[in-house]
Amino acid sequence: MTRLSLLLGLAVLVAATSVRAAELPAEIKQAGTLKLTVNSTYAPMEYRDPATNELVGLDIDLANELAKRLGVKIVWSETPFAELIPSLQTKRADFIISGIQDRSSRRETADFIDYLTTGPQFFVMAESVAKIATDLCGKKVGTTRSTAFPLEIEKWSKQNCEAAGKPAIQYVPGENSIDVRNQLKQGRIDAAVQGSETLPYAQQQEAGRYRVIGEQLSTGYQGIMFRKDDAALREVVTEHLAVMIADGSYKRILDKFGLGANAVEKPMMNAAPQ
């Protein structure tokens, strides 16, 4: 009898510990390294410091803090934005934290752990005549073509321009945020769209050149992308992220980049409304 209860107690204990802390997948644990791939053209989320050529940014700091807690080193690699999802699929990267927005179309290939609020935002040159967002109806608006922003612009234009009988916004493609701002400076486009989380940095780099106009086109989340069959890694990272939010280290990193207002209360899975 006592022997049975001892066994039962042991079984309960084993079950409890396995529930308590998710384990890193054996492969990563053994190697002691996490392979992460970023597209470093999206300051301040991830970019190369012009002075040192070091990879820096909010995502980089978050990932480093995570790695510290997981007891692993990060091996960074870089890729164009559109190649981020293939990098995850081909296991070049263990997960992707690279300013990528949680979108239902992307959930076909990956699960997102949402960790930052975001949304596309119109901005113009400081001297532009446009005052409110609907002044941009019928005008040329540029954004990075590899992102979801072209679709967001089209949707916003349908709801706010065409529905009100105004001409639709003319979308002009750009290669990346820098190219889009260059087109804006040259007058190729009348306004541009970028993720709201990148605008404080751009305005700090070129003080007084740009003016934000209107509210965010929509509200969504940036997410850490995991392979669908990689639940173990996803759970470990989510757990540690929740701890980082609770103990304030998450907020400190956001504040460092002036994005404290974009904080989330807890990590959420595939939570962005579409």
Place this chain on the structure above:
Amino acid sequence: MRASPTLADGFPDLSQMQIAREIHWRRWLAAAAIVVVLAAIARAFANGQIEWSYVSRFLTAKVILQGIVNTMVMAVLAMALGIVLGVVAAIMRLSPNPVLKSVAAGYTWLFRGTPLILQLLLWFNLALVFPTIGIPGLWTARAVDVMTPFLAALLGLGINQGAYTSEVMRAGMLSVDAGQYEAAQAIGMGRLRALRRIILPQAMRVVIPPLGNEFIGMVKATSLASVIQYPEVLHNAENIYYANSRVIELLIVAGCWYLLVVSILTPLQMLLERHFARGTARIIR
């Protein structure tokens, strides 16, 4: 062993004997190995993360067809511009005038010395240097209205091509025997007329193969214009996979079109070569 019949002169008659077939087993082994590797590659493509239904659906999508048309339009126009500039630069380079000579050399140096993608980005962003362009007193326009992605790509690709083509043309002109210049001069032709009537037609025979080569290169170089938003086939394929994340599928679609175009161009080059080889005694094919 039975003795073979002998011929009248005493040599054995071998005419009825079977020729033993040598088994080229190394050759067979190599062929088998190659077939196995190819089959493995084909199998990987068939079973990999490729949804072939997307490939077939987008192969003839309107946006892709428009892209390949734009690719060909740009390749033809940029090559035409490149040939014109190349001929002019080559003639200048061979001129006795030191100014013309060094300008042509400088042109080749500048545009061959910088990467094509850099030149395309410069043309596209020219408005940062020249906000307006025009003829003083007659006409002015905003540079961005003139320097559309189309024109930026045409100038970038065409002027760069001219630098390379000038060397091809110069080689062609040098290949024509010096006696031909002298004969033309002897009957009173000027330099330009001699070039047009005597030298260039003969040079064409030599320059067609390298020019065909360059044109095939140009068809693919137009893909660089995707970064300045010229809607050629790779740009349009990228736009599709930015939206639906089917990267490999759309790259295969674009690849098929490039291969098709190049497969059509190769025999066309042959026809052109045959045309310019008229009247030469040796036709080497």
